[in-house]
Amino acid sequence: MRDLDDKALQAKDKRAEFGQDIDLDAFQAEPAPSPSSVEYQAGSSTLSAADKERMILSGIEVSGVGRAGSFLQKNSTVLEAFSRQDGLEVMPIREALERHPWVRDYYWKLASVDADKYTAQARLKLHNGYIIRALPGSKITYPVQACMYLDQEGASQHVHNLIIAEEGSELHIIAGCATAAHVRRALHIGISEFYVKKRAKLSFTMIHTWAEEIVVRPRSVGIVEEEGIFLNNYICLMPVKSIQTYPTTYLAGKGAVARFSNLLVGSPGSEMDVGGRIFLQEANTRAEIISRAITNGGTIISRGALIGEVAGVKAHLECRGLILKGGTMHAIPELEGRADGVEMSHEAAVGKIAQEEILYLMSRGLSEDEATSTIVRGFLNVDIPDLPPQLKAEIDRAVGQSDQEMM
Amino acid sequence: MLRIEDLQVKIGDRKILEHIDLEIHPGETHILFGPNGSGKTSLLMTIMGYPQYRITGGKIFFKGEDITNMPVNERARLGIGLSYQRPPTIHGLKIRQMVQICGRGKEVDPQELAKQVNFSEFLDREVNAGFSGGEIKRSELLQLLAQDPDLLLFDEPESGVDLENISLIGRTINHLLQRDMRAEPGKSMRELRQERKKMGLIITHTGFILDYVTADKGQVLYGGVLTCASNPREIFKCISEVGYEECVRCAT
Ligand SMILES: Nc1ncnc2c1ncn2[C@@H]1O[C@H](COP(=O)(O)OP(=O)(O)O)[C@@H](O)[C@H]1O
Ligand SMILES: [Mg+2]
Numbered sequence: 001m002r003d004l005d006d007k008a009l010q011a012k013d014k015r016a017e018f019g020q021d022i023d024l025d026a027f028q029a030e031p032a033p034s035p036s037s038v039e040y041q042a043g044s045s046t047l048s049a050a051d052k053e054r055m056i057l058s059g060i061e062v063s064g065v066g067r068a069g070s071f072l073q074k075n076s077t078v079l080e081a082f083s084r085q086d087g088l089e090v091m092p093i094r095e096a097l098e099r100h101p102w103v104r105d106y107y108w109k110l111a112s113v114d115a116d117k118y119t120a121q122a123r124l125k126l127h128n129g130y131i132i133r134a135l136p137g138s139k140i141t142y143p144v145q146a147c148m149y150l151d152q153e154g155a156s157q158h159v160h161n162l163i164i165a166e167e168g169s170e171l172h173i174i175a176g177c178a179t180a181a182h183v184r185r186a187l188h189i190g191i192s193e194f195y196v197k198k199r200a201k202l203s204f205t206m207i208h209t210w211a212e213e214i215v216v217r218p219r220s221v222g223i224v225e226e227e228g229i230f231l232n233n234y235i236c237l238m239p240v241k242s243i244q245t246y247p248t249t250y251l252a253g254k255g256a257v258a259r260f261s262n263l264l265v266g267s268p269g270s271e272m273d274v275g276g277r278i279f280l281q282e283a284n285t286r287a288e289i290i291s292r293a294i295t296n297g298g299t300i301i302s303r304g305a306l307i308g309e310v311a312g313v314k315a316h317l318e319c320r321g322l323i324l325k326g327g328t329m330h331a332i333p334e335l336e337g338r339a340d341g342v343e344m345s346h347e348a349a350v351g352k353i354a355q356e357e358i359l360y361l362m363s364r365g366l367s368e369d370e371a372t373s374t375i376v377r378g379f380l381n382v383d384i385p386d387l388p389p390q391l392k393a394e395i396d397r398a399v400g401q402s403d404q405e406m407m
Numbered sequence: 408m409l410r411i412e413d414l415q416v417k418i419g420d421r422k423i424l425e426h427i428d429l430e431i432h433p434g435e436t437h438i439l440f441g442p443n444g445s446g447k448t449s450l451l452m453t454i455m456g457y458p459q460y461r462i463t464g465g466k467i468f469f470k471g472e473d474i475t476n477m478p479v480n481e482r483a484r485l486g487i488g489l490s491y492q493r494p495p496t497i498h499g500l501k502i503r504q505m506v507q508i509c510g511r512g513k514e515v516d517p518q519e520l521a522k523q524v525n526f527s528e529f530l531d532r533e534v535n536a537g538f539s540g541g542e543i544k545r546s547e548l549l550q551l552l553a554q555d556p557d558l559l560l561f562d563e564p565e566s567g568v569d570l571e572n573i574s575l576i577g578r579t580i581n582h583l584l585q586r587d588m589r590a591e592p593g594k595s596m597r598e599l600r601q602e603r604k605k606m607g608l609i610i611t612h613t614g615f616i617l618d619y620v621t622a623d624k625g626q627v628l629y630g631g632v633l634t635c636a637s638n639p640r641e642i643f644k645c646i647s648e649v650g651y652e653e654c655v656r657c658a659t
Contacts (some may be wrong), residue, residue: 046428356495362480378499
């Protein structure tokens with residue numbers, strides 16, 4: 001742990017490869033609370049109705065109804081962390097680091113402390129974060145929810161999460177991040193490390209609900225073992241100032257599968273640099289990155305990279321952008337084959353809504369506005385196979401909400 | 408009734424339709440023949456109200472209203488429906504939802520309607536995404552079944568349709584145009600015909616549709632000019648035997 005700190009110190013001013021550079025000192029980092037073994041269950045009762053509203057936008061049900069477990073953190077404080085199902089563990093990472101030696105086998109093992117100043121900050125000033133783990137063979141049928149909430153003006157929040165799906169397990173997570181309605185300016189840094197073991201299935205659906213002056217720097221890395229399946233969905237449809245993320249996944253076992261889906265709406269003045277990178281390192285691995293981005297006057301950079309390292313892999317990248325009311329859309333799809341017999345393809349398109357499609361719907365009786373919003377909704381309606389219906393419903397709700405905002 | 412008076416249409420600066428006069432009375436169905444590029448699709452799109460077809464002269468009336476400058480969706484609500492030759496793909500929109508849109512407020516059962524055009528397996532497919540020629544036509548007819556307009560415009564409804572489905576298409580068009588009414592005791596053919604209110608304008612290139620749909624009148628559009636009002640079967644026979652050019656010449 002010492003040398004992790006040393007590395008972090010050396011990287012504390014290191015600019016990230018992508019995204020605008022953020023002055024970390026412009027935000028106040030609350031001191032990290034000392035890990036304690038408080039009873040979390042009652043903690044969420046301190047949330048106001050307005051807080052709960054914001055969380056619902058990110059798919060978080062504070063009541064925990066229909067959830068197998070829940071983790072809720074406000075600023076640097078964990079409000080609740082519990083599991084309702086055998087075979088599922090949900091705990092705050094700081095506490096777990098103290099109590100369970102095995103956590104060290106995962107903590108900073110995929111993500112690098114010295115990747116940039118944001119990873120360094122998360123190491124040096126860790127507030128908290130969660131560990132969600134499905135034990136071997138456990139099928140966690142209901143989604144587990146995890147919420148990071150910020151309600152302090154000008155604050156920065158630093159969290160680190162470990163998501164572990166042990167051999168043969170199945171785990172679905174809805175991760176919601178949101179700021180309180182009154183917060184205008186804040187910074188969120190989140191490190192996530194994903195471990196999908198042999199034949200395990202993990203879906204991770206992250207819905208972000210920020211505001212006009214919020215800066216967000218998630219950093220995540222995942223590994224998928226033999227015949228594991230990892231679905232990673234990222235949805236950010238509400239305004240934000242700047243978000244830059246480039247999650248990386250290694251398909252390190254035969255037959256492993258990863259599917260990334262990104263849905264983005266860039267409002268005026270926002271900058272979103274969102275991508276995904278998947279390394280196909282073993283035979284019969286499959287990867288897919290699908291991105292749908294709409295700009296309403298913001299700047300969106302949509303990156304996607306697939307790297308096929310061995311023969312017999314299959315990968316596809318699909319990047320579609322819609323310029324609705326001005327703005328910039330920059331699609332950067334990349335394919336890299338490093339062996340004979342890789343099968344990789346991509347498809348990228350940037351444009352406006354085709355007038356022909358609007359008129360087609362108008363000829364069926366819709367007004368021009370109704371036709372436009374039907375097309376926009378359809379554009380964001382990505383079929384994500386293997387996603388439980390509750391999560392599909394959360395995504396539909398987020399899309400429905402953004403549709404109202406845009407029109 | 409649809410009444411078109413001295414209609415002239417341009418795309419950009421190019422004349423597409425010249426001095427078109429056309430009347431379709433309630434209960435009537437007309438067939439529109441014409442070689443490729445003669446302006447058939449343009450005429451239908453103009454009736455539907457597509458803005459790129461610029462009306463430079465003349466008027467269009469429907470149900471007594473001047474619709475010459477009416478937006479597309481208002482024409483749809485007034486009762487005009489179009490089966491497209493090449494409709495666009497709408498990603499993320501399911502056929503099921505499209506049928507609901509077409510039904511607009513009315514109680515429609517997508518499942519039941521889809522059965523009529525052998526399209527049940529397509530209800531959860533994206534509208535027109537990867538559809539074959541024949542599938543597009545069945546999808547269009549399904550939408551019209553839900554929409555149930557009073558004036559139905561069909562743009563080459565049989566092109567690209569395999570033999571197996573062609574009679575299905577023909578029967579459905581007959582049904583949409585209220586031409587499948589059976590004789591009933593105590594009702595004369597004339598009475599049946601008078602109950603028929605639906606109007607139709609069908610573009611055909613192959614003439615196959617004539618084996619299924621009895622139409623009242625046929626016309627040929629040639630170089631943007633409408634000629635040869637006559638019995639549709641006779642016109643088709645003439646075109647098949649001597650070609651459009653001769654056929655149009657003998658008529659003028
Ligand atoms: N968008 C367009 N721009 C320019 N010319 C067009 C356009 N659409 C059709 N045309 C031209 O108008 C003429 C009539 O076309 P169309 O109505 O599609 O004919 P048809 O349906 O009889 O084959 C053709 O010469 C065609 O090339
Ligand atoms: Mg045509």
